[in-house]
Amino acid sequence: MYGELGNKLVQHAKRTQSLAHLPPYQAEMVRAVTREVRDLEKDRASTLESLAGSFDPSTDPATACALLVNHLCQRRNKRCMLAYHRVRSDKLEEMCWSGIDVLERQQQAGKAGESAGSLGAEVGNMSSLSPEEEEYVRQYSDLLAAYKGQWTDIDLTGSLEPPRDLFIDVRVLKDAGEIQTEYGAITLTKNSQFYVRQGDVERLIAQGYLQKLS
């Protein structure tokens, strides 16, 4: 039926909104919807051609209705496609803002899948992003970096929690090596605890190396 696939895409998008990660790109479905739109367009063209320019909707309501339904289906499919892609690109942008390296994570997931064995090999090679999306992420990160670069003092991607204290207690979850602070260098070894300036370790908290203790 017309529009059924579009509906499925939108359902996918809706589900994506509440997921933490990005599910695989539905390339097959996107292609099918595109095909549907093009078939509809062909139908429309041939109907119009058979009428040869002289068409009065009031004398032939059936054809008029067919054309209308055809057109509305095309538009609806377009809306569904846009919605699906928009939800995904929003998600990707969100990841860019929160400092997650989407592409790197994809590669890691791919490698993990490959090493899982011959069965996983095929799945592992498949990225959950489409090539277009990967390109988009790359360009958006560049754009974001450029925009951020104009506010070097502020660090736009920093925490949006209002700062309470200058210094905080943190626990080291993973070895993070040595960091430089104005009070000298600190070596962050796993399971140790420090009282440090929040601004110095914000990045590391976001990346999951440190945990803030309240």
Place this chain on the structure above:
Amino acid sequence: MDIDDILAEALHVSAPQETLDLQELTRAWVAERVAPELLPYPDALMERVLTRIRRQIETVEEQTGNMDPKTNFKLIVIQTELERFKFLVRSFLRARVAKIDKYPLHVQQNSAEYLSPSESQYLTAHQNLLASHYQSSFLSQFPNSLQKLDDTQGGISMIDAPDPDTAVFCRALRDVGEINVVGTDRAFEMKRGDVRVVRWSAIREKVLAGDIELV
């Protein structure tokens, strides 16, 4: 002009520029987070605040070597203030970016003059990126008549716009007189200090003029 206004003016004169700027920045930040649409970018204010932040950072850098407990304490106070200022600016800018990303075409067409130069750069670049992303993902294979992204025909506009009838909390900074809520036969008076919940569309002009603040 009554006694309240005179008092308010006298108070204003006595407060130093720094305090006023902080107040103004906080107000702009709250307003930006509450208002449904993008508000004008406070050029001069941001310029002043950013210069001051930069200067404070320099001060901190200069004095970090100093181990004198007194300066050390002063440094901590400065840094705390600095962090808080940075947070305000960051949150303010992020609130704006969020709105720009949510209603890109609407902003481009209706409130382009409210953007700062770097924001408008970001908006244009982002729109181009999105457009080419859609184009290469599927749109290029659609019939020509369906390739537009800002189509307003066919009953549904493709341009998302903020809802001007969102309810907002606001406080009158001075007597603003009668306010008519558009679309209803409601009208009420607002005096200095009054707090109300109103549709954004009814008080928009007054907020932009600075007579009412959002809370």
